[in-house]
Amino acid sequence: MTPYIDSYYTRTLADRRGRPALAGTQKADVCIVGAGLAGLTTGLELQRAGRSVILLEAEAVGWGASGRNGGFVSPGYSRGLASLEGAIGEEPARRLYDLSIEGMNIVAQNIRDLGITDAQRVDGIFRVIRYEDADGLQRFRQRLRERHNYPLDFWETDKVREKLVSTKYFQALLDPQAFHIHPLNYARALAAAIEAAGGRIFENSRAVSVDLDKPEKIIRTTAGEVRAEHVVFTGGGYTDRLVPKLRGSQLPIATYVLVTEAAPDRLAGAIRTRAAALDDRRASDYYRLVDDGRRLLWGGRITTRTSEPRELAEMLRRSITDTYPQLKGIAIDAAWTGLMSYARHLMPQIGQLQPKVWHCLGFGGHGLNTTAIGGRVVAEAITGRSDRIRQFEPFGLVWNGGPAGTAAVQLTYWHHQARDWLRERRAASAG
Numbered sequence: 556m557t558p559y560i561d562s563y564y565t566r567t568l569a570d571r572r573g574r575p576a577l578a579g580t581q582k583a584d585v586c587i588v589g590a591g592l593a594g595l596t597t598g599l600e601l602q603r604a605g606r607s608v609i610l611l612e613a614e615a616v617g618w619g620a621s622g623r624n625g626g627f628v629s630p631g632y633s634r635g636l637a638s639l640e641g642a643i644g645e646e647p648a649r650r651l652y653d654l655s656i657e658g659m660n661i662v663a664q665n666i667r668d669l670g671i672t673d674a675q676r677v678d679g680i681f682r683v684i685r686y687e688d689a690d691g692l693q694r695f696r697q698r699l700r701e702r703h704n705y706p707l708d709f710w711e712t713d714k715v716r717e718k719l720v721s722t723k724y725f726q727a728l729l730d731p732q733a734f735h736i737h738p739l740n741y742a743r744a745l746a747a748a749i750e751a752a753g754g755r756i757f758e759n760s761r762a763v764s765v766d767l768d769k770p771e772k773i774i775r776t777t778a779g780e781v782r783a784e785h786v787v788f789t790g791g792g793y794t795d796r797l798v799p800k801l802r803g804s805q806l807p808i809a810t811y812v813l814v815t816e817a818a819p820d821r822l823a824g825a826i827r828t829r830a831a832a833l834d835d836r837r838a839s840d841y842y843r844l845v846d847d848g849r850r851l852l853w854g855g856r857i858t859t860r861t862s863e864p865r866e867l868a869e870m871l872r873r874s875i876t877d878t879y880p881q882l883k884g885i886a887i888d889a890a891w892t893g894l895m896s897y898a899r900h901l902m903p904q905i906g907q908l909q910p911k912v913w914h915c916l917g918f919g920g921h922g923l924n925t926t927a928i929g930g931r932v933v934a935e936a937i938t939g940r941s942d943r944i945r946q947f948e949p950f951g952l953v954w955n956g957g958p959a960g961t962a963a964v965q966l967t968y969w970h971h972q973a974r975d976w977l978r979e980r981r982a983a984s985a986g
C-alpha cells in the first residue's frame with residue numbers, strides 16, 4: 556500500500572495498486588513533476604493530444620491536497636469575482652471566470668466519459684450565509700446569470716432551515732450544476748486513464764535536481780532521470796526547493812477535514828439533503844454527507860502552521876456543534892490535514908518559467924475545477940492549440956514575502972475571522 560495519510564478517502568479507496576519508482580533513463584515528450592490533480596489533468600490532456608508523458612510523484616498519486624480535500628467541485632477561484640474584476644477589469648475577469656466554469660465541466664465530463672463511478676458524484680452545493688442579506692445574494696445570482704449564463708436558485712431562510720436545521724443560517728444560493736466527489740478515487744482513476752493511453756507514472760520518485768537550460772530537459776530522482784522536451788511543475792502546496800523561484804512564490808496553508816462515525820438517525824435531525832453546504836466566511840465551514848448519508852464529512856479552518864494541531868478533531872468538532880448543537884457528542888472516526896498552495900494574489904499561477912518549462916500551481920482552496928482548466932490550458936500551450944494560458948498572465952509568480960508574508964496571511968485571516976464574528980453577532984442580536 557502506498558504511503559497515504561489515514562483519512563476517510565484512504566479507508567474507502569477503490570484502487571489500491573502501487574506504481575514503481577523511476578529507475579534508469581526514460582524519455583518522453585513531457586515530464587510532469589507532481590501527480591496531484593494539476594499534474595494528472597495536464598498529463599491526461601497531453602496524452603489525449605498525442606504527446607507522451609511521464610509523471611514523477613514523490614509519494615503516491617493524489618497523496619497531496621488532491622486526495623484529502625472536501626470534494627466540492629464548483630465554479631470560481633480562491634479570489635472572489637468582484638475582487639478579480641477590480642484587479643483586471645470586467646471583461647478579462649469574465650473570461651477567467653468562464654474558464655473556471657469550464658474547469659468544473661471538465662471534471663464532470665471525465666467522470667462521465669471514463670465511467671468513474673467510484674468518484675461517487677452527488678449534485679448540488681448550497682452557499683449559505685450566517686446573517687441576513689437576501690439582496691446581496693440576489694445581486695450575485697443576477698450577475699452570474701447575466702454575465703456567465705450560470706443559473707443559481709435563491710432559497711429563503713425558512714426553506715434553508717428545513718434542509719440545514721440550524722438557527723445560524725439565513726438565506727442561501729443553491730448551485731444545482733456544482734457537485735461533490737470522492738477526490739482520491741477521482742485522482743486514481745485519472746492516473747489509470749493516463750496509463751491506458753500510454754503515459755507512465757512513477758511513485759516514490761521525488762525529483763531532486765533539474766537541468767532546464769538545454770533543449771533536452773533533464774529531471775533526476777535518486778534512482779533515475781527523465782529526459783523530455785518540456786517540463787511542467789505541479790507540486791501544489793508541497794512544492795519544494797527543486798526550483799527556488801517556484802517555492803518562493805508559494806504560501807503553503809494548512810486546512811482540516813474530519814469524518815464522523817456512522818450516525819444516520821442523528822444526522823437526519825441536522826442535515827436533510829445530500830447536497831453539500833458551505834458558508835461565505837473567509838474561514839468557511841464546508842460539509843456534506845458521505846457513505847450514502849450515514850456519515851458527515853466536515854472541513855474548515857486555515858492556518859499558516861503546517862504541523863498538525865494536537866486537538867485537531869476536537870477543534871473541528873466544536874465548529875460542528877456551533878452550527879448544529881443537536882450533533883453534540885457525535886464521535887469522530889478520522890481527522891486529517893492537507894496543504895494548499897496560495898499565491899499572494901490568491902489566483903492560480905499558470906504560465907511559463909522559461910522556454911518549454913511550465914508551472915501550474917497556486918490553486919488555493921478552490922482547486923478541483925481550477926486544476927482541471929489549468930491542466931487543459933497548459934496542454935494547449937504545449938501543443939500549440941491555443942494561447943488561453945495567457946489569460947492567467949496578470950497573476951504571475953510573485954514572491955511570497957518570506958516569513959513576513961506568512962505572518963501577514965495569518966493576521967489577515969484572524970482579521971477576517973473577527974469581522975465574520977462581528978457580522979454574525981449583529982445578525983443574532985437583530986433576530
Ligand SMILES: Cc1cc2nc3c(=O)[nH]c(=O)nc-3n(C[C@H](O)[C@H](O)[C@H](O)COP(=O)(O)OP(=O)(O)OC[C@H]3O[C@@H](n4cnc5c(N)ncnc54)[C@H](O)[C@@H]3O)c2cc1C
Pocket residue numbers: 588589590591592593594611612613614615616617618619620621622623624625626627628629760761762763789790791792793794795797810811812854892893894895896915916917918919920921922923924926
Ligand atoms: C483539506 C483540504 C480541503 C480542500 N477542499 C477543497 C474543495 O472542497 N474543493 C476545491 O475545489 N478545492 C479544495 N481544496 C484545494 C484543492 O484540494 C487543491 O487546490 C488541489 O488539490 C491542488 O492540486 P495540486 O495538484 O496543485 O496539488 P497536490 O494535490 O498537493 O499535488 C502536488 C503533488 O506534487 C508532489 N510533489 C511535490 N514536489 C515534488 C517533487 N519534487 N517531485 C515529485 N513530486 C512532487 C506532491 O507529493 C503532491 O502529491 C482543499 C484542499 C485541502 C488541503
